[in-house]
Amino acid sequence: MDNSSEGKANSIEEVVNVAEFEAIAKRKLPKMAYDFYASGAEDQWTLRHNKIAFSRIRLRPRVLVDVSKVDMSTSVLGFKVPMPIMVAPTALHKLAHPEGELATARAASSVGTIMVLSFSSSYNLEEVAGASSGLKFFQLYVYNDRKIAESLVVRAENAGFKAIVLTGDTPRLGRREADIKNRFTLPPNVTLKNLEGLMSVELDESKGSGLEAYASNTMDRSLSWKDIGWLKSITQLPILVKGVLTGEDASLAINAGASGIIVSNHGARQLDGVLPTIVALEEVVNAVQGRIPVYLDGGVRRGTDIFKAFALGAQAVLVGRPVIYGLASDGQAGVEKVLKLLSDELELVMSLCGCCSVDDIKPSHIDRASDFFSSRL
Ligand SMILES: Cc1cc2nc3c(=O)[nH]c(=O)nc-3n(C[C@H](O)[C@H](O)[C@H](O)COP(=O)(O)O)c2cc1C
Numbered sequence: 548m549d550n551s552s553e554g555k556a557n558s559i560e561e562v563v564n565v566a567e568f569e570a571i572a573k574r575k576l577p578k579m580a581y582d583f584y585a586s587g588a589e590d591q592w593t594l595r596h597n598k599i600a601f602s603r604i605r606l607r608p609r610v611l612v613d614v615s616k617v618d619m620s621t622s623v624l625g626f627k628v629p630m631p632i633m634v635a636p637t638a639l640h641k642l643a644h645p646e647g648e649l650a651t652a653r654a655a656s657s658v659g660t661i662m663v664l665s666f667s668s669s670y671n672l673e674e675v676a677g678a679s680s681g682l683k684f685f686q687l688y689v690y691n692d693r694k695i696a697e698s699l700v701v702r703a704e705n706a707g708f709k710a711i712v713l714t715g716d717t718p719r720l721g722r723r724e725a726d727i728k729n730r731f732t733l734p735p736n737v738t739l740k741n742l743e744g745l746m747s748v749e750l751d752e753s754k755g756s757g758l759e760a761y762a763s764n765t766m767d768r769s770l771s772w773k774d775i776g777w778l779k780s781i782t783q784l785p786i787l788v789k790g791v792l793t794g795e796d797a798s799l800a801i802n803a804g805a806s807g808i809i810v811s812n813h814g815a816r817q818l819d820g821v822l823p824t825i826v827a828l829e830e831v832v833n834a835v836q837g838r839i840p841v842y843l844d845g846g847v848r849r850g851t852d853i854f855k856a857f858a859l860g861a862q863a864v865l866v867g868r869p870v871i872y873g874l875a876s877d878g879q880a881g882v883e884k885v886l887k888l889l890s891d892e893l894e895l896v897m898s899l900c901g902c903c904s905v906d907d908i909k910p911s912h913i914d915r916a917s918d919f920f921s922s923r924l
């Protein structure tokens with residue numbers, strides 16, 4: 548990726564873009580933690596292309612538009628937010644910072660946006676709910692023991708979470724070779740805190756990634772579209788399906804009663820070789836035909852990326868690694884800075900493209916005849 552200022556900042560004060568947080572985080576974190584956060588599956592082709600694909604889309608700005616007022620606000624599942632950028636669910640924030648998900652929740656709340664808390668968080672969902680008054684959704688994995696999901700969904704609803712994000716792309720964990728080499732395991736002060744009292748969490752790293760071995764024993768590989776009905780029978784909350792990359796699955800999600808879709812390849816950590824999300828987005832949006840909202844994550848690092856996702860039909864984006872790197876760099880303040888940088892950049896690109904609201908961002912603001920669209924990659 549051509550990111551000329553990537554990695555140049557020596558301190559938080561010097562950071563001028565989101566990508567620069569990664570180098571600071573890398574310096575601060577133990578190798579095992581940094582590699583866990585940074586890596587993708589296998590050859591990491593999709594990891595690279597999640598970003599490259601954004602850079603291949605050109606913008607078509609409109610000029611001499613009155614942009615003296617630019618409003619980035621939108622609504623997500625009926626909740627008004629000042630910017631269309633959410634915190635994606637990512638595991639184990641305590642590996643990045645002692646205040647972990649508590650700091651992330653406070654940061655999301657202070658900028659007014661939504662945090663999706665990972666099932667695999669290192670503070671439990673009640674602790675995170677109590678950390679800030681901001682809007683939160685809960686991401687769900689379903690284990691072989693379905694009572695665990697049932698218990699967590701009820702707890703999330705009682706704690707005030709406003710939606711369940713069902714991750715559909717993880718019947719097994721992808722092959723993350725850095726974690727295999729590092730024999731990934733958890734330090735004594737970090738665990739999957741939501742599971743305390745429900746099951747013991749022990750990672751066996753003797754043959755490779757302890758997390759992969761653990762997931763392989765616990766994840767319910769039989770989970771399928773019919774289980775959305777089961778999920779709807781245990782919660783009143785809207786359900787977003789995360790991990791959709793095809794029009795076929797988008798239609799199945801709608802038929803199953805999903806309230807929204809997150810186009811995601813899990814930050815390229817599951818199946819290497821799948822389409823970059825910004826490329827998959829158009830097919831999903833075409834299949835959905837406006838019936839439910841479509842959100843996107845994967846490789847979003849610039850306001851221009853967010854703008855391009857909107858031009859292709861996304862109604863909000865989520866960011867994963869940048870939030871973790873901000874957290875590792877400077878706790879709550881670091882996450883706030885990441886979210887603020889992205890929203891400032893979005894406001895600028897909207898102004899420079901002649902868009903006063905996110906609804907003004909249209910397909911005509913991007914160049915559909917570029918090499919990106921003729922070759923798709
Ligand atoms: C370290 C890490 C942990 C993740 N943990 C989860 C998780 O627990 N549940 C989930 O649905 N997705 C998880 N994801 C995927 C993110 O929700 C999101 O799809 C991805 O990070 C977006 O790509 P980006 O990191 O390029 O922004 C994780 C991603 C990373 C990098």
Ligand SMILES: CCCCCCC(=O)C(=O)O
Nearest residue numbers: 638667688758762813816
């Ligand atoms: C439930 C155990 C597996 C946690 C995996 C977290 C995750 O999704 C990731 O990408 O890492």
